[in-house]
Amino acid sequence: MSDRRQFIKLGVAAVGGAAVATAVAFPTLGNHSSQDSQVSSLQSQLDAVTSKVAGLQSQLTAANSQVTSLQGQLTTSGSQATALQSQIDAAKANAASLSSQLTSAQSQAAALQTQLTTANGQLAAANGQLTTANSNVNVLNQVASALLTLSQKEAAVVDAASQTIIPTDATGPGAKEAGVLFFIDKMLHGDYGKNGNMYNKGPFVQRGQTGPITVGGITYPGGTMAGNMSNGYGFHYAMTIRQFWRVGLESLDNYALATYGGSFASLASDKRAQALADLAGNKPTTASFNGVIPADFFFELFFMTWSGFQMDPMYGGNRGMVGWIHTAFNGLNTGNFYGEGLKVTDLMVAKTPTRLKPASLQQFQAKLGITGQ
Amino acid sequence: MSTVITHPAADAVILGIGPMGGDVSVKLATAGIKTVGIERGPYWDYSLDYSHAKYDEWAIIYAHRFDGPLTQHTMTLRNDRTQMALPVRRYLGQAHGHGYGVGGATQHYGGQMGRYGPWVHQVLSSTVSRYGQAYLDSAVPNNDIQDWPYTYNDLVPYYKDWEMAWGVNGTDQQPFHPDSKFPMPAHPATPLGQLYNDTTLAMGYHPHPIPTSLASQPFVNQFGVQVNACVYDGWCSCNAFPCEVGAKANSAYRTVPAAIKSGNFDLRTYSYVFRLDTDPVTNKVTQARYYDAAGNVHIQPGKVFINAVQAHQIIRLMMISGIGSNYNPVTVSGTLGRGAVQTGGSPSRSATGTLALGANAYPAGNGQGGAFQFLDLADDNFDHTGKDYIGGSRVTVGAYVGSGPGGLSMAGAASANNIGSAYKASLKDRYLQTTTVLSLSPSGMFPPRKSDFIDLDPHYTDMYGDPLARQTMANNNNGTKCSNDQAPLYQAILQKMGATNITLGAPADATKPSQITSWSNHTRGGLRIGADKTLSVNNKWGEAWTAENLFAVGEGLVPVGDNTTTGGTHPVGAMAFLNADGIKKYLASPGPLV
Incomplete structure (x- = not known):
């Protein structure tokens, strides 16, 4: 610019x-003509x-x-x-x-x-x-998913039976998701399977005998009380509960093959349910179950399957507390575990129910500072 | 190698520090009597043993981690003398586990209280005088009923003393139990309990809150023992749950601490008593022998011995020690083991209806509180003319409903019908109760009979080789006849409560006895007190007729109890304090007290 x-x-x-x-260049004047x-x-x-x-x-x-x-x-x-x-x-x-x-x-x-x-x-x-x-x-x-005592073949029967008793269906997760197989395996490996805390002395005489029977030189015309498996008088086998399961599972598999044409786990679910119902009704003979009363074994299957669905997750079942969520059980939560601010003294006299998110023993003990670390 | 260890003689030796052995210990030790307590289990510390663990249903209900190990001993069961008795091998389905440790089975009972009414003390004489011997013999064939050697009024001072010690709560039980004001207030009522109370009150009955021994408030008892109040966090049912704050009354947290504090009580835990040795001339007990956990044999001499182990085990211990005359059911002679009964459980008839009342069914509250009951239909509180049964019923309604998933009756539900989705669906949201299905089942009295007894089993032994106790017992039909008669009265209550879908069950079969396949938590009799030494084991003080320095406490002493009016612990507690007075009398002046 x-x-x-x-x-x-x-x-x-x-x-x-x-x-x-130009001005400087002007000429000067000369003569007139x-x-x-x-x-x-x-x-x-x-x-x-x-x-x-x-x-x-x-x-x-x-x-x-x-x-x-x-x-x-x-x-x-x-x-x-x-x-x-x-x-x-x-x-x-x-x-x-x-x-x-x-x-x-x-x-x-x-x-x-x-x-x-x-x-x-x-x-x-x-x-x-x-x-x-x-x-x-x-x-x-x-x-957690490894088998402690059940054989692969036994596990297949336990798995199929537990899923037949508590199926995965429209109401939610069942025995499969809860890991009932692993609960039963873990329990069979421990005190339950080893008859811990049980009276294990002989003679072993089966209940429900009509008599007369003679034991130790004494004859009893009335035999023995019938009772049933669901109370403390029920178990009279000369074996541990682990052995009882071994016999029961093998016998169930054999029964399924003989009666329904396939191993228990291979049967369709309705056939499996029918086979279990047969056991509950003592349809197979005790002899065919190697001395185990079939209904006794059904009882244990049923009892332990539901226990695996409803007992604390630390025992290997009820994974993710799916069993408790199903029944709306609260576990260790009495109203304020997650800071809900509910009082147990109100809950115990309530006229309408309140759903609580369940808490496990592990969670509870961690709150007490028991972590095992 | 086991060795024999002999201890210096004590004034008093208590065998078994359960609820009653523990309660006797405080009475003796605080009176300056040098007392030794022999207990097969530990002394549980409620805060350290229970606070982190009592919510573990598998361990508590199914593995019975706090209960007496059946490996040590159990008992055998049969219905009649023609049968072979088989042992209870397993903890499953029992209302109670056996006690283990100081406090015994009351470490994990429901805490239900209630006195016996005046009639219970005089069932035989009262029934015969009011209705005649023929009525009694028809109502309870083969009956073996005896009057108590003392009356309700005689026991009232001991009731009051014991109710203070254990902190019994509730309102008084007038008009049927005179002078029965309890020291502590009742637990908060549930809506259902309140409805039952209001309805039955309007119908002319006399309802009141169920008495319990679960502390409703903190208190300090007459022995200076500080007690915490219930925290209402559930997990309290009688099956096996102990209390993490010590609110569930038992001797371990009410009386034994004061006995120990006195300096006169030497408690020996993990000690299993197996013999009482007697002097062949005087028939007095000279010493007790017990095993310690290492298998050593200990000998404990003493001036007086108090047999306070579990009821079947008291009888067993006396029998294997050769003390007393064993009952012979064939000749109906002898007294030891005679007249044993249990809580009941005879077949009953129910009235059922549905109430528009919801509730939380998960654990909350405690084992027994919140409920109401009335005694108008119990004992002889109504005219029995034409009834053909003695005693009556009591139906408790409105206890805190909460329980663990074991309460879903997983075991009891095992049937072909419950395989698969339908049963699973029936348990969906089971703990959120939007209505209440109320089933009222009057359960009648179980009177003693000549056919029911306890003796030694000929086949089975405990872990040390001594015979087990054998129970020969069947339900009799007195209770069933009562239930059939009274169920319609409970149907009427359901109607007044506003229930819908009311049904009345068919009468239960009263023609034949039913099986008893589980031991009872309240076995009574077998060691009865009485005025006649040919019919009883002990005199009114619980002193054995056959060994003057051997006393017993507990439910075995009860000549006739009414299982329908109380859980049973309460009267036996009062009796234990009465027995303690007898023991002190004996030590002051040795010799038969009667």
Whole structure:
């Protein structure tokens, strides 16, 4: 811009210089006759000069016009230049502000980068822990799902029988989801299977005998009381409960094959239910069950299946507390386990029921600080 | 190697520190009597043993982790003398586990209380005088009923003393039990209990809250023992649940602490008494022998011995020690083991209806509180003319309903009909009770008969080789006849309560006795007190007729009890305090007290 304004000033100076040069070139006067000719000549010269002056005047006018025009253009340009300068100033101010912001942002970015680096480090550590934890969970799952005492063949019968007694159906998860198989396996491996806390001395005489029977030299015309399996008088087998299950499961499988044409687990669910009902009704003979009364074995199957659905998850069944959710049982939650703020003294006299989210023994003991860690 | 360890003689030796042995200990020790207590189990600490574990239904109800191990001993059962008795091998379905440890079976009972009414003390004389001997013999064929050697009024001071010790709560039981104001207030009523109370009151009955020994408030008893109040967190039924705050009354947390504090009580846990040795000349007991956990034999001499083990085991211990005359059911002679009865459970008739009343069926409240009952249809509180049964019934309604999933009767539901989705669906949201199906089943009295008794089993032995106790007992039909007669009266109550779908069951079969296939938590008799030494084992103080320095406590002493009016612990508690007075009398002046 400044270059262009310089160029316009130089142009004006060139026109003024030409006019001065013309005046300096005027000739001085001589004799008259000759003056006439001289006059004529002078006139001619004057005319020429006049003409030249006119020409110059015309050129001057044109030049002036150009100057005026240029002056106008210059004014316009100046105005534009002012406006542009204002814009430039504003832009510069913006630039300064942006520069300041940039500096600040760069500083923040540096801080964030540091944090990100730290966070990434933590994430990597957490991922490592998660991997370890997942691995542990997998191990635990394998342990929880591993069979302690049941054979693969026995497990198939237990699994099928428990899922027949408590199916997975429209009302929700059943024995399968609850892991009833693993509850039964775990119990058979422990005190239950080993007759812990039971009276195990002989002689072993079966209940419900019509008599007469002779035991230890004493004859009893009345035989023995019938009773049933559902109370403490029920079990009179000369074997552990683990062995009782072994005999029962094998016998059930054999019965299924002989009567329904396939191993128990291979039968359709209605046939499996029918086979279990046969046991409950003592349809198979005791002899075919190797001395076990079939209804006695059905009792244990039923009892232990429902126990696996309803006892605390720490025993291997009722996984995810699905059994408790089914029955709306509360477990260890008496109204405020999860901070519900309900009072047990209100719940115990309520006229309308309140569903509570169940809590397990593990959760309860963890609250007491019993974690095993 | 087991060795024999002989201890210095004690003034008093208590065998078994259950509810009654423990209660006697405080009376003796605080009177300055040097007392030794021999207990087969531990001394449970309720806060450390129960607080984290009592909610474990599998361990408590099915594995009976706090109960007497059946490996140690059990009992055998049969209905009559023609049968071979078989042992109870397993904990399953029993109302109670056997006691184990200080406090015994009351560590895990329901805490139901209630005195025996005046009639119970004089069932024989009262029935014969009011209705005639023929009535009694028809109502209870082969009956073996004897009057108590003392009256209700004689026992009232002991009732009051014992009710303070255990903190019995409820309102008095007028008009049928005179002078029966209890020291503690009743537990909060349930809506159902309140409805039963209001309805039966309007019908002219005399309802009251069920008495319990589950502390309704904190208190300090007369022995200076501090007691915590019930926290109402459920898991309290009588099957096996102990109490984590000690609110469920038993000697371990009411009386034994004061006995120990006196400095005169030497408690020996994990000690299994197996013999009482007697002097052949004087017939007095000279020493008790017991095993410790290592199998060593200990000998404990003493001046007086108090047999306080479980009822069947008291009889067994006396029999294997050769003390007393064993009952012979053929000749109907002898007294030891005679007149044994149990809580009942004879077939009954029910009236059932549905009430528009919801409830939470999961654990909350406690085992027995919140309920109401009336005694107008019990004992001889109504005219029995033409009834053909003695005693009556009491139906308790409105106890806190909560129970664990074992209460779903998983075991009892085992049948072909319950395989699969339909039964599963019937248990969906089972714990959210939107209506109440109320079944009222009057259960009648179980009087003693000549055919029911306890002796030694000829086949089965305990873990040390001594014979087990054998129970020969069948339900008699007195209770069934009562139930058949009274069920319509309960049907009328259901109608007044506003129930719908009311049904009255058909009369139960009263023509034949039913089986008893589970031991009872309240076996009574077999060690009866009485005025006639040919009909009873002990005199009124619980002192054996055949060994002057051997006393017994517990339900075995009860000549006739009415299972329909109380859980049974309450009267026996009062009797134990009475017996303690006898023991003190004996030590002050040795010799037969009667």
